[in-house]
Amino acid sequence: MAVNHAKDGAPGFLTTRFEALLAWGRKYSIWPFTFATACCGIEVMGAFGTHYDIARFGAEVIRFSPRQADMLLVAGTVNYKMAPVLVRIYEQMLEPKWVVAMGACASSGGFYNNYSVAQGIDKFMPVDIYIPGCPPIPEQIIDSIVLIQKMIDSGGSRARDRWPIKI
């Protein structure tokens, strides 16, 4: 985007592409939907609270319906019984959408290497950002939002565009 400033403070004009303008608006209004199933959810609350205040990055409007959300924040352990529920929620979200797997459990199953826990949500849905940690600190959640903002800004491809992954 290029902004022409008039020296006397008079209103100027701005030239841009529509996509860039859209991305600029989009990246400062990421509406998250939190899918918190374990202790990571507590850190999410910390990130949204006054101390870390994720509102500084335009992502404070937490949606409790996936139909209004842009970003799915999967915070916590997802077991096989819960997987269809999570996929249903993901499918209800409107495009464009981003998925953040927060913490070791959502990313890889964590230390729950057993019969009941899904070994990472990327087994059944595309994941854009993985946050390591058990649980991660709120700064890492902020970092994931900043990374998504960069993805939006640069028009980078999303995990959904590469889905399903064929090995």
Place this chain on the structure above:
Amino acid sequence: MTDKQPSVVLAKLIERFGDDIVATHSDFGDDTARVNRERIVEICTFLRDDPDLLFDFAMDLTGVDYLGEEPRFEVVYHLYSLEKKHRVRIKARVPEEDPVIDSVIPVWVGMDWFEREAYDMYGILFRDHPNLKRILMYEAFEGHPLRKDYPKARRQPTVGVEE
């Protein structure tokens, strides 16, 4: 521990049921009785109703897999009396080829979900249970995951998700 006098609870059980009480001990102050599975409902009804025992609180029911032993499975009942403030553990062995024991829901209605859990995790069948289906795992899950011979690395397809 064997030369000790059995406690009131165990003494009453032995007196009433005789040979159907296979073994008893009170190690570490925990009264425990191994009983014949055929008479579990009778024994539990007695424990609940006897004026000296009054086990009105069925705290827990769980299964144990003693792989390699015969009989293989064990059902453990943890009972407490709110009136008398005493506890007892009742254990009943169940063989692998016929893993059936009578349901104690007629005695303590709260045992319903515990029995379903034992069925889900160990495959122990509770005769006359009104709703014996899985409680923790999903319906399409195959096998019983807490059995010692359930492969540790076995993963089952995620139902309801197109992979």
